[in-house]
Amino acid sequence: MTDATAIPTAAMLAIGDELLSGRTKDRNIGHLADQMTLAGIELKEVRIVADDQDAIVEAVDALSGRYTYVFTSGGIGGTHDDITADAVSAAFGRPCIYNDEAMAILTAHYQRRGVEFTSSRQRMARMPEGAALIENPVSAAPGFIIGNVHVMAGVPQVFEAMLANVLPTLKGAAPVISEAIDCPYGEGDYGALLADIQKAHPQTSIGSYPRFGADGFHSQIVVRARDRSLVEAAASAVREMIVTLERKRG
Amino acid sequence: MTDATAIPTAAMLAIGDELLSGRTKDRNIGHLADQMTLAGIELKEVRIVADDQDAIVEAVDALSGRYTYVFTSGGIGGTHDDITADAVSAAFGRPCIYNDEAMAILTAHYQRRGVEFTSSRQRMARMPEGAALIENPVSAAPGFIIGNVHVMAGVPQVFEAMLANVLPTLKGAAPVISEAIDCPYGEGDYGALLADIQKAHPQTSIGSYPRFGADGFHSQIVVRARDRSLVEAAASAVREMIVTLERKRG
Numbered sequence: 001m002t003d004a005t006a007i008p009t010a011a012m013l014a015i016g017d018e019l020l021s022g023r024t025k026d027r028n029i030g031h032l033a034d035q036m037t038l039a040g041i042e043l044k045e046v047r048i049v050a051d052d053q054d055a056i057v058e059a060v061d062a063l064s065g066r067y068t069y070v071f072t073s074g075g076i077g078g079t080h081d082d083i084t085a086d087a088v089s090a091a092f093g094r095p096c097i098y099n100d101e102a103m104a105i106l107t108a109h110y111q112r113r114g115v116e117f118t119s120s121r122q123r124m125a126r127m128p129e130g131a132a133l134i135e136n137p138v139s140a141a142p143g144f145i146i147g148n149v150h151v152m153a154g155v156p157q158v159f160e161a162m163l164a165n166v167l168p169t170l171k172g173a174a175p176v177i178s179e180a181i182d183c184p185y186g187e188g189d190y191g192a193l194l195a196d197i198q199k200a201h202p203q204t205s206i207g208s209y210p211r212f213g214a215d216g217f218h219s220q221i222v223v224r225a226r227d228r229s230l231v232e233a234a235a236s237a238v239r240e241m242i243v244t245l246e247r248k249r250g
Numbered sequence: 251m252t253d254a255t256a257i258p259t260a261a262m263l264a265i266g267d268e269l270l271s272g273r274t275k276d277r278n279i280g281h282l283a284d285q286m287t288l289a290g291i292e293l294k295e296v297r298i299v300a301d302d303q304d305a306i307v308e309a310v311d312a313l314s315g316r317y318t319y320v321f322t323s324g325g326i327g328g329t330h331d332d333i334t335a336d337a338v339s340a341a342f343g344r345p346c347i348y349n350d351e352a353m354a355i356l357t358a359h360y361q362r363r364g365v366e367f368t369s370s371r372q373r374m375a376r377m378p379e380g381a382a383l384i385e386n387p388v389s390a391a392p393g394f395i396i397g398n399v400h401v402m403a404g405v406p407q408v409f410e411a412m413l414a415n416v417l418p419t420l421k422g423a424a425p426v427i428s429e430a431i432d433c434p435y436g437e438g439d440y441g442a443l444l445a446d447i448q449k450a451h452p453q454t455s456i457g458s459y460p461r462f463g464a465d466g467f468h469s470q471i472v473v474r475a476r477d478r479s480l481v482e483a484a485a486s487a488v489r490e491m492i493v494t495l496e497r498k499r500g
Contacts, residue, residue, distance in 0.1 A: 017455065017457055018457055018459055018472075019279075019283070019296075020283055020292075020293045020294065020295075020296070021283060021287050021293070021426075021428075021474070022280055022281075022283030022284035022285075022286070022287050022293075023428075023457075023459070023472060024459065025280040026279065026280070029269075029276065029298070030272060030275040030276070031272075033269070033270055033271060033272030034272035035272075036272070037271050037272050042270075043270040043271070043272075044270065044299075044300060044305075045270075045297065045298065045299055045300075045305070046269075046270070046296075046297065046298035047295065047296065047297050047298075048279070048295065048296035048297075049294075049295055050294060050295075051457075055294075055295070077437045077441075077458070077460055078437040078438050078441040079437045079440075079441040079444055079445065079458040080441070080444065080445035080448055081448075081456070081457055081458060082437075110438075115438075118438050118439065118441070118442065119441070119442050120437060120438050120439070120440070120441025120442050121438035121441075123441065124438075138462060139462065139466075139467065155460060155461065155462050157462050158462065176271075178271075178273075187327045187328040187329045187332075187370060188328050188360075188365075188368050188370050188371035188374075189368065189370070190329075190370070191327075191328040191329040191330070191368070191369070191370025191371075191373065192368065192369050192370050194329055194330065195329065195330035198330055198331075205267065206331070207267055207268055207273075207301075207331055208327070208329040208331060209268055209273070209274065210327055210405060211405065212388060212389060212405050212407050212408065216389075217389065222268075222273060224271070
């Protein structure tokens, strides 16, 4: 790490009983991870909790105090089990109110479609007093921002659209540059050698990712840093290591 | 909830920089969730943290004190960035040692294959003093159990094989019974009605899961309980609700 304090950090909180029961397989965590890396923001922690007020409040408290940005997914629909707005309001000590701007957006949306603006639909305008809206181009019902917490939908298409609207407002560092090197050996063959390379290149982060295929373990070694010349120096040391291993085998 | 204290609980801790950078998309959380539901164990929380000793220790401390079982994935390979064994040892205040039984398994495994038992491969036998092994039929290197924490590999094929070995040792409640009902309406149409059904069936958990398709939102409503007659009573109330909505439309 060169200057870790300069790199903005993030956490994600995915909310929903269905993620914990296995009924729904999360697709938002991986997407957020990709987008944070591209933006030069370091995703440090992810939590998944149930639709449970105490669990959500505790996680929002822990994560919002520790990281630059927090992103949540899920629990902002119109039914009784959607309690994210209430829980996030409680975490910030604010009343959960019907937001005027959100009510106006939803009123217009359902008017255009000739659909009744039921009390369930009105629930989707509830958020902490003083929150700012996150636009939802897919299905109108907005997300919201309070403090450093960005509250978004769980449906992946909507989550992704909301995140796309949020990303330009975030302050990211220069993106992390990475280089992936395929390695035909397992970690047992090169672990000690790779540790030496990591020691010799302290400003890079070198990860080793074994995969198990029909022909046993092979690996991908990934070098990451915020400077291209640092990545290139460590990556060529890794490639030299693989050549040396090949010679030993041959 | 009928008697929540009788239902064993679980948490998962997925460990690895690659999950947070987006390079690897987790597949173990969803699998564990499915298996816990089948076993009648309630998965209450999931966390993902980096290959960072402090982060792992903090999460293990928090989760192992709170839930019946904790399952971890990742960070037990043979390279310098695999620090799960050290971190879990630290969390339990035990020295991280080369386990004799694990050393014997690995020695025999590499002997059979005529492959050198390098120092990197030996690292895979390290675990907290007093840990019990979790057999790994895929690639030999075992996981381990210390206290209520089950430490398993990150490679999905190995994680799944280890979990299959662990499952028969866990005490699960009767599995949760669930019924899923397709609903051609969005939450805005039925949210208030569904809240009334939930109130009338307090021993069930009723979830509503909207999906966004080409024709807008439709939903699946899932009723869960530990008793089939409770599920059936609530599910037929939901089906009646849908029929009522259809009549209103028609």
